Amino acid sequence: MCRRWAGSFYSAQTGESVRISGEGSATIYRSSEWAERAFCAHCGSNLWFRFLPTGGRSFSAGLFDAAAKHxxxxxxxxxxxxxxxxxxxxxxxxxxxxxxxxxxxxxxxxx
Known part of the structure; x- marks a missing residue:
């Protein structure tokens, strides 16, 4: 099974330290008044959790090839x-x- 699908842990990144490409392929689900979740519209992989008051996102660690280096x-x-x-x-x-x-x-x- 693809590790990108579940990814296990999440990695919090905020501000301009994150550059996202292909965001148009993400489906956004507003899970509460203060949060949203995103998943890939093509394969269903979890992508991120966004805390709306700050805009901070937490990404599935399995998305990153070099996750073990961090x-x-x-x-x-x-x-x-x-x-x-x-x-x-x-x-x-x-x-x-x-x-x-x-x-x-x-x-x-x-x-």
Whole structure:
């Protein structure tokens, strides 16, 4: 099965550090008032999650050929991960409540 289809982990990228080509082939699904998800209109692969208030996108890590060359900088929603999914390393980790509290402290509101 193609690793690009599911991709496993997501890689958060924001601002101008990301250049997207072929965006016209993406189908966008508005999953909530504050988020959208995109998938490939040709094969159905997950492409990204976009947090609309900031425009920040999280991409499926499996999309990138060199994903293994990049270090994990932060892990979020660790309390919601599958029991079999443990990532080794000394990087910051946040629970879902911590992530939501941080976003709310920055002025984002969730229903």
């Amino acid at each position: 270090a994990i900088e932060k892990e979020i929603f660790v309390d919601e991960r599958a029991d079999w999914c443990r990532i080794e390393g000394d990087h910051p980790r946040q629970t879902g409540a911590e992530v939501i509290a941080e976003a709310e402290a920055a002025g984002f509101k969730f229903n």
